[in-house]
Amino acid sequence: MKELIKKIKTTQSLSPEAEAYLFSISKKKTYAKGEILIREGQNVNKIFFVTDGCLRSYCIDKNGKEHTLQFAINGWWISDYIANYNNDPATLTIECLKESTVIEFNAEKLNQILIPFPEYEPFKRNTLERHIVSLHKRILNQLIMTAAERYGLFLEQYPDIEQYTRNYHIASYLGITTESLSRIRKEMAME
Amino acid sequence: MKELIKKIKTTQSLSPEAEAYLFSISKKKTYAKGEILIREGQNVNKIFFVTDGCLRSYCIDKNGKEHTLQFAINGWWISDYIANYNNDPATLTIECLKESTVIEFNAEKLNQILIPFPEYEPFKRNTLERHIVSLHKRILNQLIMTAAERYGLFLEQYPDIEQYTRNYHIASYLGITTESLSRIRKEMAME
DNA sequence: CGCCGAGTTGAACTGAATCAAGAAACGTGG
């Protein structure tokens, strides 16, 4: 929780009362590698702030293939935003890739913080806007770059992540098969 | 402007003072087909609400190819969010595809509305969240669907847009070439 | 020791890109 408070305070000040409110609506939880935080089909209204570890969200297509939407490490938020926003059952699954500590919020209660504590708003907005920017970049990269270039960028953006992830986690994030990723790795090693 | 006010009021109430403030920081503008609202490299801090017509944002890669990030029709916002958020020069170009009417805001002033009029916050947040949801869906669709399926979905989402767009606008949105799109169309017509 | 899941490698295949040429649509000026 300290991590989150600290992060908020890089954007703005936060009264002790608002801090207390955040505490009161959140739960610190630790998950083991392989645990599922949100499962496809469940009704969920949770949102997680990652303070340590590594998670990913993915969906499963009609052929049973997984497609990774997001990795979340230190300081990132993760949830099924599609389900949360529409009040639908989850279409995503959120999985713990290594032992992780997260702060769990009820999404609605977290929004309601803005009524007594409007001071929280700039942080909220900043988080949403940064999220949009990263998604825009991802879409453009997917349109512009080759698979090998995308993998290179991925390694820059998540330098340590390969320790925790299976090959197919990364491949399904990049939109390629594990075999292709394996060949790209080989190609890169030879240069 | 009526359109925007109406849209805001579907989410929440809005005081006459807040309405007046929105008026005071915005300019209604009409652009002809082909006009450029934001050009790559410019310093921009504008954001547009489309009340009529059709616009698109795109970037140009190192080979000179265009990649469409977004189409905006009635009731959508469009801007270069990457540039706005980072205070960088624009990496995107925003182009008018048919005669369009937009409401232009200075992005910063639009955010500052929240200080005197926090009542505007739910609309703002709702807009951002809906934007995130649509981007998540787009990324997943790009990972899961074939080019032909994506084109089919595109036609559902933007049923009238083909009247205003060039073939390559759509192709570069779907991440394929104009030739491929042409063949997909042919394929679909034969069935 | 042998099994099992993950990663790698190979060969054949495929969807889409590229390159090139022709057809259709469009706008402009006479």
Next chain:
DNA sequence: CCACGTTTCTTGATTCAGTTCAACTCGGCG
């Protein structure tokens, strides 16, 4: 209103990146 040039769209042939399927290697672990 037609003729012309330009742009866009279509079609074909070829190439290529990435997939698929299948076999093999490696490392961890009961």
